[in-house]
Amino acid sequence: MSLRAAIVGLGNISGAHIKGWNEAEGVDVVAGADISEDAVKRFEEQQGKPGFTDWRDMLEAVKPDLVSICTPPFLHPPISIHCLEQGIHVLCEKPMAADIAGAVAMARAAREAKALLMVAYCHRFHGPILKLKELLHDGTLGRPLFFRGCFTGLADMEGNHRGDAAKAGGGALMDNGSHAVDLYQFLLGKIANVSCRAGTFLQHMETDDVAVMIFEGENGCFGEVLVGYSIPPQFTEWRIAGANGVLAMEDYFSGPVRFWSRETKEWTDYECDTSMTRFERQFAHFIECIKEGKEPISNAETALHTQRAIGAAYQAALGKGLPVQQRTTG
Ligand SMILES: NC(=O)c1ccc[n+]([C@@H]2O[C@H](COP(=O)([O-])OP(=O)(O)OC[C@H]3O[C@@H](n4cnc5c(N)ncnc54)[C@H](O)[C@@H]3O)[C@@H](O)[C@H]2O)c1
Incomplete structure:
Protein backbone atom coordinates (compact mmCIF):
# COMPACT_ATOMS: atom_id res chain seq x y z
CA MET A 1 0.00 0.00 0.00
CA ARG A 124 24.33 14.89 2.34
CA PHE A 125 22.89 13.14 -0.75
CA HIS A 126 24.74 15.24 -3.36
CA GLY A 127 26.85 13.08 -5.74
CA PRO A 128 30.11 15.10 -5.38
CA ILE A 129 29.75 15.12 -1.57
CA LEU A 130 29.35 11.33 -1.55
CA LYS A 131 32.56 11.05 -3.63
CA LEU A 132 34.35 13.42 -1.25
CA LYS A 133 33.24 11.28 1.70
CA GLU A 134 34.56 8.17 -0.03
CA LEU A 135 37.98 9.80 -0.61
CA LEU A 136 38.15 10.95 3.00
CA HIS A 137 37.27 7.55 4.37
CA ASP A 138 39.49 5.41 2.12
CA GLY A 139 42.56 7.32 3.39
CA THR A 140 43.29 9.19 0.13
CA LEU A 141 43.57 12.56 1.93
CA GLY A 142 45.16 11.30 5.13
CA ARG A 143 44.73 13.26 8.37
CA PRO A 144 42.42 16.25 7.68
CA LEU A 145 43.99 19.59 8.56
CA PHE A 146 41.76 22.34 7.15
CA PHE A 147 38.21 22.43 5.73
CA ARG A 148 36.79 25.31 3.71
CA GLY A 149 33.10 25.41 2.75
CA CYS A 150 31.99 28.59 0.97
CA PHE A 151 28.36 28.76 -0.16
CA THR A 152 27.74 32.17 -1.73
CA GLY A 153 25.36 33.66 -4.29
CA LEU A 154 23.49 36.89 -4.87
CA ALA A 155 19.95 36.70 -3.55
CA ASP A 156 17.63 39.56 -2.66
CA MET A 157 16.16 38.61 0.71
CA GLU A 158 14.16 41.75 1.42
CA GLY A 159 10.67 40.67 2.48
CA ASN A 160 11.71 36.99 2.67
CA HIS A 161 11.35 35.10 5.97
CA ARG A 162 15.19 34.74 5.95
CA GLY A 163 15.48 38.46 6.70
CA ASP A 164 13.18 38.20 9.73
CA ALA A 165 15.11 37.13 12.85
CA ALA A 166 12.07 35.77 14.70
CA LYS A 167 10.95 33.60 11.78
CA ALA A 168 14.33 32.35 10.54
CA GLY A 169 16.61 32.63 13.59
CA GLY A 170 19.35 34.09 11.38
CA GLY A 171 20.21 34.96 7.80
CA ALA A 172 22.82 33.49 5.47
CA LEU A 173 24.61 31.64 8.27
CA MET A 174 21.43 29.95 9.54
CA ASP A 175 20.25 29.22 6.00
CA ASN A 176 23.24 28.20 3.85
CA GLY A 177 25.75 28.07 6.72
CA SER A 178 23.73 25.31 8.36
CA HIS A 179 24.13 23.23 5.17
CA ALA A 180 27.91 23.81 5.24
CA VAL A 181 28.25 23.01 8.95
CA ASP A 182 26.08 19.94 8.50
CA LEU A 183 28.36 18.80 5.67
CA TYR A 184 31.44 19.23 7.87
CA GLN A 185 29.71 16.99 10.41
CA PHE A 186 28.75 14.46 7.72
CA LEU A 187 32.27 14.35 6.26
CA LEU A 188 34.57 14.89 9.22
CA GLY A 189 32.64 14.69 12.50
CA LYS A 190 31.39 17.01 15.19
CA ILE A 191 32.49 20.61 15.82
CA ALA A 192 34.15 21.44 19.14
CA ASN A 193 34.39 25.26 19.19
CA VAL A 194 33.61 28.24 16.97
CA SER A 195 34.39 31.91 16.29
CA CYS A 196 32.34 34.05 13.94
CA ARG A 197 31.52 37.36 12.28
CA ALA A 198 28.00 37.91 10.93
CA GLY A 199 26.89 41.24 9.47
CA THR A 200 24.27 42.97 7.36
CA PHE A 201 26.09 44.80 4.58
CA LEU A 202 23.99 45.45 1.47
CA GLN A 203 20.44 44.35 2.23
CA HIS A 204 17.67 45.92 4.27
CA MET A 205 16.90 43.11 6.67
CA GLU A 206 17.38 42.16 10.32
CA THR A 207 19.60 39.17 9.72
CA ASP A 208 23.10 38.62 8.27
CA ASP A 209 23.77 38.82 4.52
CA VAL A 210 27.48 37.95 5.01
CA ALA A 211 28.98 35.63 7.64
CA VAL A 212 32.22 33.82 8.23
CA MET A 213 32.76 31.20 10.87
CA ILE A 214 36.00 29.54 11.86
CA PHE A 215 36.02 26.47 14.03
CA GLU A 216 37.85 23.41 15.27
CA GLY A 217 36.45 19.94 14.83
CA GLU A 218 36.50 17.36 17.62
CA ASN A 219 39.12 15.59 15.46
CA GLY A 220 41.38 18.69 15.66
CA CYS A 221 40.80 19.76 12.03
CA PHE A 222 40.41 23.54 11.57
CA GLY A 223 37.51 24.78 9.48
CA GLU A 224 36.04 27.83 7.82
CA VAL A 225 32.51 28.43 6.52
CA LEU A 226 31.80 31.51 4.41
CA VAL A 227 28.26 32.36 3.32
CA GLY A 228 26.54 35.42 1.92
CA TYR A 229 23.46 36.53 0.02
CA SER A 230 25.49 39.60 -0.98
CA ILE A 231 28.62 37.76 -2.20
CA PRO A 232 28.56 36.49 -5.80
CA PRO A 233 28.70 32.75 -6.53
CA GLN A 234 32.28 33.18 -7.79
CA PHE A 235 33.28 32.73 -4.14
CA THR A 236 31.68 29.29 -3.81
CA GLU A 237 34.49 26.86 -3.07
CA TRP A 238 34.99 23.59 -1.23
CA ARG A 239 38.47 22.42 -0.24
CA ILE A 240 39.91 20.14 2.37
CA ALA A 241 43.66 20.05 3.05
CA GLY A 242 45.07 16.87 4.55
CA ALA A 243 48.38 15.18 5.26
CA ASN A 244 48.47 13.67 1.74
CA GLY A 245 47.32 16.68 -0.32
CA VAL A 246 44.19 18.66 -1.16
CA LEU A 247 40.65 17.63 -2.10
CA ALA A 248 38.79 20.30 -4.07
CA MET A 249 35.46 20.84 -5.78
CA GLU A 250 35.68 23.65 -8.28
CA ASP A 251 32.22 22.98 -9.67
CA TYR A 252 30.20 22.14 -6.57
CA PHE A 253 27.09 21.20 -8.51
CA SER A 254 28.46 18.64 -10.95
CA GLY A 255 32.00 17.83 -9.86
CA PRO A 256 34.48 16.35 -10.51
CA VAL A 257 36.10 16.02 -7.11
CA ARG A 258 39.81 16.72 -7.58
CA PHE A 259 42.73 15.46 -5.52
CA TRP A 260 46.18 17.05 -5.58
CA SER A 261 48.76 14.62 -4.26
CA ARG A 262 51.59 15.91 -2.12
CA GLU A 263 53.62 12.90 -3.27
CA THR A 264 53.16 13.13 -7.08
CA LYS A 265 52.38 16.90 -7.24
CA GLU A 266 49.61 16.05 -9.71
CA TRP A 267 45.84 16.46 -9.83
CA THR A 268 43.55 13.45 -10.26
CA ASP A 269 39.89 13.98 -11.16
CA TYR A 270 37.22 11.68 -9.72
CA GLU A 271 33.90 11.66 -11.56
CA CYS A 272 30.80 11.75 -9.37
CA ASP A 273 27.62 9.71 -9.55
CA THR A 274 25.13 12.14 -11.08
CA SER A 275 22.60 9.43 -11.99
CA MET A 276 20.28 10.75 -9.24
CA THR A 277 19.85 14.27 -7.88
CA ARG A 278 20.40 15.00 -4.18
CA PHE A 279 16.63 15.37 -3.81
CA ASN A 299 18.25 12.77 12.06
CA ALA A 300 17.31 14.70 15.21
CA GLU A 301 20.72 14.11 16.79
CA THR A 302 22.82 15.25 13.79
CA ALA A 303 20.55 18.23 13.03
CA LEU A 304 20.61 19.29 16.70
CA HIS A 305 24.43 19.32 16.63
CA THR A 306 24.33 21.53 13.51
CA GLN A 307 21.82 23.83 15.24
CA ARG A 308 24.05 24.07 18.32
CA ALA A 309 27.10 24.92 16.19
CA ILE A 310 25.24 27.68 14.33
CA GLY A 311 23.78 28.98 17.61
CA ALA A 312 27.27 29.08 19.16
CA ALA A 313 28.56 30.93 16.08
CA TYR A 314 25.91 33.66 16.41
CA GLN A 315 26.79 33.98 20.10
CA ALA A 316 30.48 34.24 19.23
CA ALA A 317 29.71 36.91 16.62
CA LEU A 318 28.28 39.15 19.38
CA GLY A 319 31.67 39.07 21.13
CA LYS A 320 33.62 40.68 18.25
CA GLY A 321 36.90 38.99 19.24
CA LEU A 322 39.90 40.54 20.95
CA PRO A 323 40.78 44.16 20.22
CA VAL A 324 44.14 44.81 18.56
CA GLN A 325 46.17 47.06 20.87
CA GLN A 326 47.35 50.32 19.29
CA ARG A 327 51.07 50.90 19.83
CA THR A 328 51.45 54.23 21.58
CA THR A 329 55.19 54.11 22.02
CA GLY A 330 58.23 52.77 20.19
N1 LIG B 1 17.03 21.97 1.42
C1 LIG B 1 17.24 23.05 0.70
O1 LIG B 1 18.17 23.13 -0.09
C2 LIG B 1 16.30 24.21 0.88
C3 LIG B 1 16.08 25.13 -0.16
C4 LIG B 1 15.18 26.17 0.04
C5 LIG B 1 14.51 26.29 1.26
N2 LIG B 1 14.77 25.40 2.27
C6 LIG B 1 14.12 25.56 3.60
O2 LIG B 1 12.73 25.35 3.45
C7 LIG B 1 12.01 26.20 4.34
C8 LIG B 1 11.04 27.06 3.51
O3 LIG B 1 11.80 27.86 2.61
P1 LIG B 1 11.15 28.44 1.26
O4 LIG B 1 12.27 29.02 0.48
O5 LIG B 1 10.30 27.41 0.61
O6 LIG B 1 10.24 29.61 1.87
P2 LIG B 1 8.98 30.28 1.22
O7 LIG B 1 8.79 31.56 1.95
O8 LIG B 1 9.06 30.29 -0.26
O9 LIG B 1 7.78 29.27 1.61
C9 LIG B 1 7.32 29.10 2.93
C10 LIG B 1 5.81 28.87 2.87
O10 LIG B 1 5.34 28.58 4.19
C11 LIG B 1 4.07 29.18 4.30
N3 LIG B 1 3.65 29.31 5.70
C12 LIG B 1 3.99 30.27 6.59
N4 LIG B 1 3.36 30.04 7.76
C13 LIG B 1 2.60 28.92 7.59
C14 LIG B 1 1.72 28.20 8.43
N5 LIG B 1 1.45 28.56 9.70
N6 LIG B 1 1.11 27.09 7.91
C15 LIG B 1 1.33 26.70 6.64
N7 LIG B 1 2.16 27.37 5.79
C16 LIG B 1 2.79 28.46 6.27
C17 LIG B 1 4.24 30.53 3.60
O11 LIG B 1 2.98 31.12 3.28
C18 LIG B 1 5.03 30.11 2.38
O12 LIG B 1 4.20 29.76 1.29
C19 LIG B 1 13.06 27.01 5.10
O13 LIG B 1 13.32 26.38 6.32
C20 LIG B 1 14.26 26.95 4.18
O14 LIG B 1 15.50 27.08 4.86
C21 LIG B 1 15.63 24.37 2.09
Whole structure:
Protein backbone atom coordinates (compact mmCIF):
# COMPACT_ATOMS: atom_id res chain seq x y z
CA MET A 1 0.00 0.00 0.00
CA SER A 2 1.24 3.49 -0.86
CA LEU A 3 2.37 5.95 1.82
CA ARG A 4 0.16 9.06 1.95
CA ALA A 5 2.21 12.27 1.99
CA ALA A 6 0.99 15.75 2.93
CA ILE A 7 2.89 19.02 2.58
CA VAL A 8 2.82 21.93 5.06
CA GLY A 9 4.06 25.19 3.50
CA LEU A 10 3.54 25.51 -0.25
CA GLY A 11 6.30 28.01 -1.12
CA ASN A 12 9.59 27.65 -2.95
CA ILE A 13 11.07 24.37 -1.63
CA SER A 14 7.70 22.59 -1.49
CA GLY A 15 8.05 22.12 -5.28
CA ALA A 16 10.99 19.75 -4.70
CA HIS A 17 9.00 17.78 -2.11
CA ILE A 18 5.87 17.50 -4.27
CA LYS A 19 7.99 16.40 -7.25
CA GLY A 20 9.99 14.04 -5.03
CA TRP A 21 6.94 12.30 -3.61
CA ASN A 22 5.14 12.22 -6.98
CA GLU A 23 8.13 10.53 -8.60
CA ALA A 24 8.99 8.20 -5.72
CA GLU A 25 7.68 4.68 -5.85
CA GLY A 26 5.06 3.85 -3.23
CA VAL A 27 4.15 7.43 -2.19
CA ASP A 28 1.10 9.55 -3.09
CA VAL A 29 0.75 13.27 -2.34
CA VAL A 30 -2.73 13.53 -0.79
CA ALA A 31 -2.96 17.16 0.43
CA GLY A 32 -1.18 20.46 1.03
CA ALA A 33 -1.57 23.33 3.50
CA ASP A 34 -0.47 26.96 3.55
CA ILE A 35 -1.74 30.13 5.25
CA SER A 36 -1.67 31.78 1.82
CA GLU A 37 -4.95 31.21 -0.04
CA ASP A 38 -3.15 31.82 -3.36
CA ALA A 39 -0.64 29.08 -2.59
CA VAL A 40 -3.44 26.68 -1.63
CA LYS A 41 -5.36 27.46 -4.84
CA ARG A 42 -2.24 26.92 -6.97
CA PHE A 43 -1.58 23.59 -5.24
CA GLU A 44 -5.15 22.40 -5.80
CA GLU A 45 -5.05 23.39 -9.48
CA GLN A 46 -1.67 21.80 -10.16
CA GLN A 47 -2.04 18.64 -8.08
CA GLY A 48 -5.78 18.02 -8.19
CA LYS A 49 -5.62 17.31 -4.44
CA PRO A 50 -7.32 19.15 -1.55
CA GLY A 51 -5.62 22.21 -0.07
CA PHE A 52 -6.10 23.67 3.41
CA THR A 53 -5.31 27.02 5.03
CA ASP A 54 -4.81 25.34 8.43
CA TRP A 55 -2.36 22.45 8.66
CA ARG A 56 -4.15 20.96 11.70
CA ASP A 57 -7.39 20.71 9.68
CA MET A 58 -5.44 19.00 6.90
CA LEU A 59 -3.96 16.37 9.25
CA GLU A 60 -7.39 15.74 10.75
CA ALA A 61 -9.04 15.43 7.32
CA VAL A 62 -6.54 13.29 5.39
CA LYS A 63 -4.61 11.43 8.12
CA PRO A 64 -1.30 11.20 6.21
CA ASP A 65 1.45 8.66 6.92
CA LEU A 66 4.13 11.29 6.40
CA VAL A 67 4.41 15.05 6.30
CA SER A 68 6.92 17.30 4.54
CA ILE A 69 7.38 20.51 6.55
CA CYS A 70 8.38 23.34 4.20
CA THR A 71 7.52 26.39 6.32
CA PRO A 72 9.88 29.04 7.72
CA PRO A 73 12.05 27.59 10.54
CA PHE A 74 10.18 28.99 13.59
CA LEU A 75 7.26 26.70 12.68
CA HIS A 76 9.33 23.53 12.33
CA PRO A 77 9.18 22.58 16.04
CA PRO A 78 5.42 22.98 16.71
CA ILE A 79 4.39 21.25 13.46
CA SER A 80 6.98 18.44 13.77
CA ILE A 81 6.18 17.77 17.41
CA HIS A 82 2.44 17.66 16.71
CA CYS A 83 2.95 15.20 13.82
CA LEU A 84 5.39 12.99 15.76
CA GLU A 85 2.95 12.79 18.67
CA GLN A 86 0.28 11.60 16.21
CA GLY A 87 2.65 8.91 14.88
CA ILE A 88 3.14 10.71 11.53
CA HIS A 89 6.62 10.48 9.97
CA VAL A 90 8.23 13.89 9.42
CA LEU A 91 10.61 15.11 6.73
CA CYS A 92 11.32 18.62 8.01
CA GLU A 93 13.20 21.22 6.01
CA LYS A 94 16.47 22.59 7.37
CA PRO A 95 17.45 24.32 9.57
CA MET A 96 15.84 22.15 12.23
CA ALA A 97 14.43 25.22 14.02
CA ALA A 98 14.97 28.95 14.46
CA ASP A 99 16.73 28.38 17.79
CA ILE A 100 18.38 25.71 19.91
CA ALA A 101 15.43 25.40 22.34
CA GLY A 102 13.10 24.52 19.45
CA ALA A 103 15.54 21.96 18.09
CA VAL A 104 15.96 20.37 21.56
CA ALA A 105 12.17 20.05 21.89
CA MET A 106 11.99 18.41 18.44
CA ALA A 107 14.78 15.98 19.32
CA ARG A 108 12.96 15.02 22.54
CA ALA A 109 9.71 14.42 20.63
CA ALA A 110 11.60 12.33 18.05
CA ARG A 111 13.16 10.16 20.80
CA GLU A 112 9.73 9.50 22.32
CA ALA A 113 7.87 8.99 19.03
CA LYS A 114 7.05 5.81 17.17
CA ALA A 115 7.41 7.79 13.92
CA LEU A 116 10.64 8.98 12.24
CA LEU A 117 12.04 12.49 12.02
CA MET A 118 14.43 13.33 9.21
CA VAL A 119 15.80 16.86 8.67
CA ALA A 120 16.19 17.65 4.96
CA TYR A 121 19.91 18.44 4.81
CA CYS A 122 19.78 17.40 1.16
CA HIS A 123 23.47 18.08 0.43
CA ARG A 124 24.33 14.89 2.34
CA PHE A 125 22.89 13.14 -0.75
CA HIS A 126 24.74 15.24 -3.36
CA GLY A 127 26.85 13.08 -5.74
CA PRO A 128 30.11 15.10 -5.38
CA ILE A 129 29.75 15.12 -1.57
CA LEU A 130 29.35 11.33 -1.55
CA LYS A 131 32.56 11.05 -3.63
CA LEU A 132 34.35 13.42 -1.25
CA LYS A 133 33.24 11.28 1.70
CA GLU A 134 34.56 8.17 -0.03
CA LEU A 135 37.98 9.80 -0.61
CA LEU A 136 38.15 10.95 3.00
CA HIS A 137 37.27 7.55 4.37
CA ASP A 138 39.49 5.41 2.12
CA GLY A 139 42.56 7.32 3.39
CA THR A 140 43.29 9.19 0.13
CA LEU A 141 43.57 12.56 1.93
CA GLY A 142 45.16 11.30 5.13
CA ARG A 143 44.73 13.26 8.37
CA PRO A 144 42.42 16.25 7.68
CA LEU A 145 43.99 19.59 8.56
CA PHE A 146 41.76 22.34 7.15
CA PHE A 147 38.21 22.43 5.73
CA ARG A 148 36.79 25.31 3.71
CA GLY A 149 33.10 25.41 2.75
CA CYS A 150 31.99 28.59 0.97
CA PHE A 151 28.36 28.76 -0.16
CA THR A 152 27.74 32.17 -1.73
CA GLY A 153 25.36 33.66 -4.29
CA LEU A 154 23.49 36.89 -4.87
CA ALA A 155 19.95 36.70 -3.55
CA ASP A 156 17.63 39.56 -2.66
CA MET A 157 16.16 38.61 0.71
CA GLU A 158 14.16 41.75 1.42
CA GLY A 159 10.67 40.67 2.48
CA ASN A 160 11.71 36.99 2.67
CA HIS A 161 11.35 35.10 5.97
CA ARG A 162 15.19 34.74 5.95
CA GLY A 163 15.48 38.46 6.70
CA ASP A 164 13.18 38.20 9.73
CA ALA A 165 15.11 37.13 12.85
CA ALA A 166 12.07 35.77 14.70
CA LYS A 167 10.95 33.60 11.78
CA ALA A 168 14.33 32.35 10.54
CA GLY A 169 16.61 32.63 13.59
CA GLY A 170 19.35 34.09 11.38
CA GLY A 171 20.21 34.96 7.80
CA ALA A 172 22.82 33.49 5.47
CA LEU A 173 24.61 31.64 8.27
CA MET A 174 21.43 29.95 9.54
CA ASP A 175 20.25 29.22 6.00
CA ASN A 176 23.24 28.20 3.85
CA GLY A 177 25.75 28.07 6.72
CA SER A 178 23.73 25.31 8.36
CA HIS A 179 24.13 23.23 5.17
CA ALA A 180 27.91 23.81 5.24
CA VAL A 181 28.25 23.01 8.95
CA ASP A 182 26.08 19.94 8.50
CA LEU A 183 28.36 18.80 5.67
CA TYR A 184 31.44 19.23 7.87
CA GLN A 185 29.71 16.99 10.41
CA PHE A 186 28.75 14.46 7.72
CA LEU A 187 32.27 14.35 6.26
CA LEU A 188 34.57 14.89 9.22
CA GLY A 189 32.64 14.69 12.50
CA LYS A 190 31.39 17.01 15.19
CA ILE A 191 32.49 20.61 15.82
CA ALA A 192 34.15 21.44 19.14
CA ASN A 193 34.39 25.26 19.19
CA VAL A 194 33.61 28.24 16.97
CA SER A 195 34.39 31.91 16.29
CA CYS A 196 32.34 34.05 13.94
CA ARG A 197 31.52 37.36 12.28
CA ALA A 198 28.00 37.91 10.93
CA GLY A 199 26.89 41.24 9.47
CA THR A 200 24.27 42.97 7.36
CA PHE A 201 26.09 44.80 4.58
CA LEU A 202 23.99 45.45 1.47
CA GLN A 203 20.44 44.35 2.23
CA HIS A 204 17.67 45.92 4.27
CA MET A 205 16.90 43.11 6.67
CA GLU A 206 17.38 42.16 10.32
CA THR A 207 19.60 39.17 9.72
CA ASP A 208 23.10 38.62 8.27
CA ASP A 209 23.77 38.82 4.52
CA VAL A 210 27.48 37.95 5.01
CA ALA A 211 28.98 35.63 7.64
CA VAL A 212 32.22 33.82 8.23
CA MET A 213 32.76 31.20 10.87
CA ILE A 214 36.00 29.54 11.86
CA PHE A 215 36.02 26.47 14.03
CA GLU A 216 37.85 23.41 15.27
CA GLY A 217 36.45 19.94 14.83
CA GLU A 218 36.50 17.36 17.62
CA ASN A 219 39.12 15.59 15.46
CA GLY A 220 41.38 18.69 15.66
CA CYS A 221 40.80 19.76 12.03
CA PHE A 222 40.41 23.54 11.57
CA GLY A 223 37.51 24.78 9.48
CA GLU A 224 36.04 27.83 7.82
CA VAL A 225 32.51 28.43 6.52
CA LEU A 226 31.80 31.51 4.41
CA VAL A 227 28.26 32.36 3.32
CA GLY A 228 26.54 35.42 1.92
CA TYR A 229 23.46 36.53 0.02
CA SER A 230 25.49 39.60 -0.98
CA ILE A 231 28.62 37.76 -2.20
CA PRO A 232 28.56 36.49 -5.80
CA PRO A 233 28.70 32.75 -6.53
CA GLN A 234 32.28 33.18 -7.79
CA PHE A 235 33.28 32.73 -4.14
CA THR A 236 31.68 29.29 -3.81
CA GLU A 237 34.49 26.86 -3.07
CA TRP A 238 34.99 23.59 -1.23
CA ARG A 239 38.47 22.42 -0.24
CA ILE A 240 39.91 20.14 2.37
CA ALA A 241 43.66 20.05 3.05
CA GLY A 242 45.07 16.87 4.55
CA ALA A 243 48.38 15.18 5.26
CA ASN A 244 48.47 13.67 1.74
CA GLY A 245 47.32 16.68 -0.32
CA VAL A 246 44.19 18.66 -1.16
CA LEU A 247 40.65 17.63 -2.10
CA ALA A 248 38.79 20.30 -4.07
CA MET A 249 35.46 20.84 -5.78
CA GLU A 250 35.68 23.65 -8.28
CA ASP A 251 32.22 22.98 -9.67
CA TYR A 252 30.20 22.14 -6.57
CA PHE A 253 27.09 21.20 -8.51
CA SER A 254 28.46 18.64 -10.95
CA GLY A 255 32.00 17.83 -9.86
CA PRO A 256 34.48 16.35 -10.51
CA VAL A 257 36.10 16.02 -7.11
CA ARG A 258 39.81 16.72 -7.58
CA PHE A 259 42.73 15.46 -5.52
CA TRP A 260 46.18 17.05 -5.58
CA SER A 261 48.76 14.62 -4.26
CA ARG A 262 51.59 15.91 -2.12
CA GLU A 263 53.62 12.90 -3.27
CA THR A 264 53.16 13.13 -7.08
CA LYS A 265 52.38 16.90 -7.24
CA GLU A 266 49.61 16.05 -9.71
CA TRP A 267 45.84 16.46 -9.83
CA THR A 268 43.55 13.45 -10.26
CA ASP A 269 39.89 13.98 -11.16
CA TYR A 270 37.22 11.68 -9.72
CA GLU A 271 33.90 11.66 -11.56
CA CYS A 272 30.80 11.75 -9.37
CA ASP A 273 27.62 9.71 -9.55
CA THR A 274 25.13 12.14 -11.08
CA SER A 275 22.60 9.43 -11.99
CA MET A 276 20.28 10.75 -9.24
CA THR A 277 19.85 14.27 -7.88
CA ARG A 278 20.40 15.00 -4.18
CA PHE A 279 16.63 15.37 -3.81
CA GLU A 280 15.89 12.01 -5.45
CA ARG A 281 18.37 10.31 -3.12
CA GLN A 282 16.99 12.16 -0.10
CA PHE A 283 13.39 11.09 -0.73
CA ALA A 284 14.40 7.51 -1.57
CA HIS A 285 16.41 7.35 1.68
CA PHE A 286 13.47 8.54 3.80
CA ILE A 287 11.11 5.97 2.26
CA GLU A 288 13.68 3.22 2.82
CA CYS A 289 14.03 4.31 6.47
CA ILE A 290 10.26 4.22 6.98
CA LYS A 291 9.89 0.84 5.30
CA GLU A 292 12.86 -0.77 7.09
CA GLY A 293 12.50 1.04 10.43
CA LYS A 294 16.00 2.57 10.04
CA GLU A 295 17.28 5.84 11.51
CA PRO A 296 17.79 8.45 8.73
CA ILE A 297 21.38 9.65 8.16
CA SER A 298 20.17 13.21 8.82
CA ASN A 299 18.25 12.77 12.06
CA ALA A 300 17.31 14.70 15.21
CA GLU A 301 20.72 14.11 16.79
CA THR A 302 22.82 15.25 13.79
CA ALA A 303 20.55 18.23 13.03
CA LEU A 304 20.61 19.29 16.70
CA HIS A 305 24.43 19.32 16.63
CA THR A 306 24.33 21.53 13.51
CA GLN A 307 21.82 23.83 15.24
CA ARG A 308 24.05 24.07 18.32
CA ALA A 309 27.10 24.92 16.19
CA ILE A 310 25.24 27.68 14.33
CA GLY A 311 23.78 28.98 17.61
CA ALA A 312 27.27 29.08 19.16
CA ALA A 313 28.56 30.93 16.08
CA TYR A 314 25.91 33.66 16.41
CA GLN A 315 26.79 33.98 20.10
CA ALA A 316 30.48 34.24 19.23
CA ALA A 317 29.71 36.91 16.62
CA LEU A 318 28.28 39.15 19.38
CA GLY A 319 31.67 39.07 21.13
CA LYS A 320 33.62 40.68 18.25
CA GLY A 321 36.90 38.99 19.24
CA LEU A 322 39.90 40.54 20.95
CA PRO A 323 40.78 44.16 20.22
CA VAL A 324 44.14 44.81 18.56
CA GLN A 325 46.17 47.06 20.87
CA GLN A 326 47.35 50.32 19.29
CA ARG A 327 51.07 50.90 19.83
CA THR A 328 51.45 54.23 21.58
CA THR A 329 55.19 54.11 22.02
CA GLY A 330 58.23 52.77 20.19
N1 LIG B 1 17.03 21.97 1.42
C1 LIG B 1 17.24 23.05 0.70
O1 LIG B 1 18.17 23.13 -0.09
C2 LIG B 1 16.30 24.21 0.88
C3 LIG B 1 16.08 25.13 -0.16
C4 LIG B 1 15.18 26.17 0.04
C5 LIG B 1 14.51 26.29 1.26
N2 LIG B 1 14.77 25.40 2.27
C6 LIG B 1 14.12 25.56 3.60
O2 LIG B 1 12.73 25.35 3.45
C7 LIG B 1 12.01 26.20 4.34
C8 LIG B 1 11.04 27.06 3.51
O3 LIG B 1 11.80 27.86 2.61
P1 LIG B 1 11.15 28.44 1.26
O4 LIG B 1 12.27 29.02 0.48
O5 LIG B 1 10.30 27.41 0.61
O6 LIG B 1 10.24 29.61 1.87
P2 LIG B 1 8.98 30.28 1.22
O7 LIG B 1 8.79 31.56 1.95
O8 LIG B 1 9.06 30.29 -0.26
O9 LIG B 1 7.78 29.27 1.61
C9 LIG B 1 7.32 29.10 2.93
C10 LIG B 1 5.81 28.87 2.87
O10 LIG B 1 5.34 28.58 4.19
C11 LIG B 1 4.07 29.18 4.30
N3 LIG B 1 3.65 29.31 5.70
C12 LIG B 1 3.99 30.27 6.59
N4 LIG B 1 3.36 30.04 7.76
C13 LIG B 1 2.60 28.92 7.59
C14 LIG B 1 1.72 28.20 8.43
N5 LIG B 1 1.45 28.56 9.70
N6 LIG B 1 1.11 27.09 7.91
C15 LIG B 1 1.33 26.70 6.64
N7 LIG B 1 2.16 27.37 5.79
C16 LIG B 1 2.79 28.46 6.27
C17 LIG B 1 4.24 30.53 3.60
O11 LIG B 1 2.98 31.12 3.28
C18 LIG B 1 5.03 30.11 2.38
O12 LIG B 1 4.20 29.76 1.29
C19 LIG B 1 13.06 27.01 5.10
O13 LIG B 1 13.32 26.38 6.32
C20 LIG B 1 14.26 26.95 4.18
O14 LIG B 1 15.50 27.08 4.86
C21 LIG B 1 15.63 24.37 2.09
